Every structure is written in C-alpha cells, then in structure tokens.
Amino acid sequence: MKKVLLITLLLVMAVFVMAQRLTIVHINDTHGHIWPEGEYGGLAAVATLINQVRAENPNTIFLHAGDINTGVPESDLQDAAPDIVALNLMKLEAMAIGNHEFDNDASVLAKQMEIANFPFLSANIYKDGEPAFQEYLIKEVAGIKVAIVGFTAQETEILEYLYAKDYEWKDVIEVAEEIIPELEAQADVIIALTHMGSNPVLVGPNSWELAKAVDGIDVIVDGHSHTFYERPEIINETIIVSAGEWAKNLGKLELEIVDGTVIFVSFRNLPVIAEEIEPDFAVATVLDYFKKAGGEALNIVVGETTIKLEGDRGVVRAQDTNLGYLICDAMVWKSGADIAISNSGGIRASIEAGPITYRDILTVLPFGNTLYVVDVPGTSLREVLQFTATREAGQGAMPQVSGVTYVIENGEAKDILVNGAPIDDNKVYKVATNNYLASGGDGYEALAGLSGYDTGFVLADVVVEFVGEISPITGYQDSGRITRK
Numbered sequence: 001m002k003k004v005l006l007i008t009l010l011l012v013m014a015v016f017v018m019a020q021r022l023t024i025v026h027i028n029d030t031h032g033h034i035w036p037e038g039e040y041g042g043l044a045a046v047a048t049l050i051n052q053v054r055a056e057n058p059n060t061i062f063l064h065a066g067d068i069n070t071g072v073p074e075s076d077l078q079d080a081a082p083d084i085v086a087l088n089l090m091k092l093e094a095m096a097i098g099n100h101e102f103d104n105d106a107s108v109l110a111k112q113m114e115i116a117n118f119p120f121l122s123a124n125i126y127k128d129g130e131p132a133f134q135e136y137l138i139k140e141v142a143g144i145k146v147a148i149v150g151f152t153a154q155e156t157e158i159l160e161y162l163y164a165k166d167y168e169w170k171d172v173i174e175v176a177e178e179i180i181p182e183l184e185a186q187a188d189v190i191i192a193l194t195h196m197g198s199n200p201v202l203v204g205p206n207s208w209e210l211a212k213a214v215d216g217i218d219v220i221v222d223g224h225s226h227t228f229y230e231r232p233e234i235i236n237e238t239i240i241v242s243a244g245e246w247a248k249n250l251g252k253l254e255l256e257i258v259d260g261t262v263i264f265v266s267f268r269n270l271p272v273i274a275e276e277i278e279p280d281f282a283v284a285t286v287l288d289y290f291k292k293a294g295g296e297a298l299n300i301v302v303g304e305t306t307i308k309l310e311g312d313r314g315v316v317r318a319q320d321t322n323l324g325y326l327i328c329d330a331m332v333w334k335s336g337a338d339i340a341i342s343n344s345g346g347i348r349a350s351i352e353a354g355p356i357t358y359r360d361i362l363t364v365l366p367f368g369n370t371l372y373v374v375d376v377p378g379t380s381l382r383e384v385l386q387f388t389a390t391r392e393a394g395q396g397a398m399p400q401v402s403g404v405t406y407v408i409e410n411g412e413a414k415d416i417l418v419n420g421a422p423i424d425d426n427k428v429y430k431v432a433t434n435n436y437l438a439s440g441g442d443g444y445e446a447l448a449g450l451s452g453y454d455t456g457f458v459l460a461d462v463v464v465e466f467v468g469e470i471s472p473i474t475g476y477q478d479s480g481r482i483t484r485k
C-alpha cells in the first residue's frame with residue numbers, strides 16, 4: 001500500500017517535472033488606442049488582466065504583434081511615446097514591427113526603439129544586405145527555452161510608399177526557412193511574432209500561408225488584419241492566434257510543454273471591458289499624464305499660411321478650392337498614386353491665414369478617414385468623373401482632385417487629362433481617395449469593388465505632414481483643375 005502510494009507520487013512528480021505550463025498573452029494593432037474608449041478600458045485595464053494571468057502562472061510572456069502607431073491624435077502627436085512607456089511598465093517581452101511603424105521617418109522609429117525596454121523584432125527587413133532590426137530573441141522561462149522571431153508583411157513596401165522603400169523586403173518564407181531550423185537547434189518552443197495578417201495580401205504570404213509553408217513554428221502570434229480569433233487556427237501543427245485590434249481584447253494562450261513537445265491547452269480572447277476591470281494604478285497614472293500632454297500638443301503649430309485655405313461649406317461644395325487641392329495633393333504625395341479624388345463633404349472647415357495647428361487640421365478633417373489606394377481602369381475613371389459632373393452645388397459628393405484636369409459642360413465630363421496626358425481607357429490608374437469613397441460612398445459606386453488597399457494612414461495626419469513639408473504657404477493653386485462651363 002505504502003509502496004504503491006510512493007510509486008504513484010513519483011509518477012505524479014515526474015509528470016510535473018517534465019510538463020511546464022507556458023502562457024502567452026498578446027495584443028496587436030493598438031494604433032494609439034491606449035486610453036479608455038467607450039466600453040473598453042485601454043492599456044491600464046489590460047495591465048490588470050496581465051497581472052492576474054501572471055499571478056496564476058509566473059511563466060507568462062506578453063507580446064505585441066505590431067502597429068502601435070497611428071490612429072489617435074494624442075498618441076500620434078507624441079510619436080507613440082505614451083504607448084511605449086505603458087508597454088514598458090507592463091513588461092512587454094517583444095513587439096513585431098508592423099507596417100505602421102513606417103508611418104513616420106526613420107528617426108522616429110529609432111527614437112521609439114530607444115525608449116522601449118523591449119525589442120522591435122523583424123527578420124525579413126534588410127538594409128545594405130544585413131537585417132535592419134533584431135530578428136529574434138531567446139528567453140528561458142522556467143527551464144524552457146523560448147525563441148521569439150519577428151516577421152513583417154512584405155506588402156509594407158507598397159503600403160508605406162514614403163518610408164519603407166529605404167529597406168529591402170525579403171520573402172518571409174525564404175527567411176523563415178533559414179532561420180527556423182537555426183532556432184530549433186537552440187530552443188524548445190518557437191513563436192513567430194508576425195505582423196502579416198490572415199487576409200489576402202498584396203505581396204508575399206500571410207500568416208496562414210507562412211504556417212503552411214514552413215515547418216517547425218509552434219505558435220504564430222499575429223497582427224495586421226485586425227482579426228478577432230474565437231479559437232486558434234491550427235495549420236501544419238502551428239497554433240495561430242490574434243487579438244483583434246485596439247486592445248479591445250487580450251489574447252491568452254496556454255500551452256503545456258512536455259519533453260520539448262508543445263501541447264495546446266486553451267485559448268481565449270479576454271474582453272477588456274472598462275466597467276469590469278479596475279485599471280492598473282501605475283499604467284493609468286502615466287497614461288493620464290500623457291493624455292493631458294497630448295491634448296495640449298493638439299495646439300502645436302504644424303505649419304503656416306499667409307492665405308486663407310478655403311473649406312467653407314458653401315464654397316467647397318460648389319467648386320474646387322485651394323484647400324481641396326492641398327488635401328488631394330497630400331494624398332498623392334503620401335501614397336505615390338497617379339491622382340487623387342476626394343469628396344467635398346469630408347472637408348468641414350477653412351484654415352485662416354496665420355499659424356496652422358494640428359487642431360485646425362483635425363477640424364477640417366474630423367472623421368478619421370483613412371487614405372485608400374484603388375486601381376482604376378481608364379474606363380472606370382471616366383465613369384467616376386462623369387458621376388462628379390452630374391453633382392449639384394451643395395452636395396457632399398462634389399469633387400476635389402489632384403493629378404487630373406477636366407471640363408464639366410452640360411453635365412458631361414470631358415477633355416480629361418491625367419497628369420497632362422489624355423486619359424487612356426486601357427491604362428489602370430492608381431487613384432488615392434478616402435476609405436469612404438473607396439467603398440462606393442457618396443455615390444462613387446464606380447470605385448467600389450475595384451482592387452486596392454487601405455494604407456491605414458489617417459487623412460488628417462497625412463495633411464499635417466504635408467503642410468509641414470510645404471510651409472510657409474504663400475499661395476496655392478485655387479482654380480483650373482475642374483473647369484465648369
């Protein structure tokens with residue numbers, strides 16, 4: 001009896017020695033949404049949840065799958081410093097580099113990496129033949145060696161027209177095929193921290209295709225497509241998870257590591273509901289401070305004009321104006337598109353002569369619309385411009401344009417020139433617009449359903465950046481793009 005008990009005890013102990021519980025908590029695509037917002041509690045509430053998970057299991061790793069930048073003015077204006085300081089306090093282990101980490105020039109990214117206590121990981125971004133960023137880290141958790149390797153969507157090269165082209169965007173599968181076996185030799189668990197998404201992408205694989213193509217990845221913690229996972233996707237023995245967007249959820253994946261084998265235990269996206277979660281005091285205090293600083297920062301001067309930039313409702317909905325041109329020019333500048341088309345209904349105010357503040361531009365463009373690029377065949381472009389020719393003064397659908405000139409006469413769009421050349425029906429033009437029109441909003445149905453992509457750039461931010469480039473504004477073209485006869 002005694003002997004049996006002892007053997008049982010030994011067996012139980014042996015199981016405990018070999019099996020280790022590893023918990024991964026993760027967020028992605030926070031985009032500056034770090035403060036409480038509506039029903040969601042922000043990062044201070046996330047911190048409380050993570051503390052609870054860590055109390056249950058000290059062998060917990062906290063990861064961010066990329067895109068901290070762009071989406072909330074108070075964060076954007078401080079170059080996501082509030083986000084990073086909060087993530088430092090929350091002891092983030094590592095972050096994948098997302099495409100939006102290239103929304104600003106390289107000096108901003110460098111500064112962000114400097115204040116972060118965690119590495120920004122990506123193994124497939126190269127510069128001068130060398131990896132441009134830290135590729136991976138290996139961490140020992142209760143005797144288990146865990147490798148975390150970053151990968152970034154190759155389509156970043158296209159999405160981030162301005163600041164991603166200084167890098168070489170390597171094929172993720174090729175890089176992974178080399179690096180994963182190297183990591184397998186050094187670690188028990190391999191986590192790919194990816195910003196690749198599970199939607200169709202413009203170039204390269206998405207995260208599911210990576211899992212399918214490359215053996216040996218135990219877990220993929222993904223971001224980019226803002227996908228909420230009800231349960232993990234399991235492909236080629238790789239467990240794939242993601243936590244939606246904006247820190248609305250905290251992903252919690254529990255694994256058991258038995259003799260180097262990774263066993264799935266459970267997964268849940270925990271909702272970060274403000275009402276139910278006491279905010280973590282330290283994180284909340286720091287974020288409150290930054291929120292105030294960000295609010296004051298909205299008053300910072302981003303440029304200067306000596307002329308009025310016309311956005312008065314009655315004017316901008318009747319004709320093309322210098323402000324309409326400026327906004328459309330900014331869209332072309334940021335996206336590299338051939339032309340831009342915007343709706344006057346999105347322009348909500350003028351900018352008076354004098355210094356221009358960030359707040360002024362948010363007043364002009366308050367909707368948080370994003371910059372969208374659509375591939376528009378010449379024939380469809382004709383249709384779009386023809387539609388604009390039938391709009392009447394006062395309608396929000398009245399157009400503002402860049403890179404194209406045309407004449408409207410008797411409800412007909414004619415003499416269409418694209419960057420000075422007659423429109424070519426057989427050519428496909430890259431047209432920058434906003435996400436609203438790209439989905440066919442305001443009657444722009446000819447734009448809906450065409451191939452294209454959302455750059456994720458907030459239009460107001462694009463204009464802020466462009467105004468900074470061209471200031472002081474002492475004159476701006478204010479007629480001649482759309483001629484009404």
Ligand SMILES: [Zn+2]
Nearest residue numbers: 067098099224
């Ligand atoms: Zn992204």
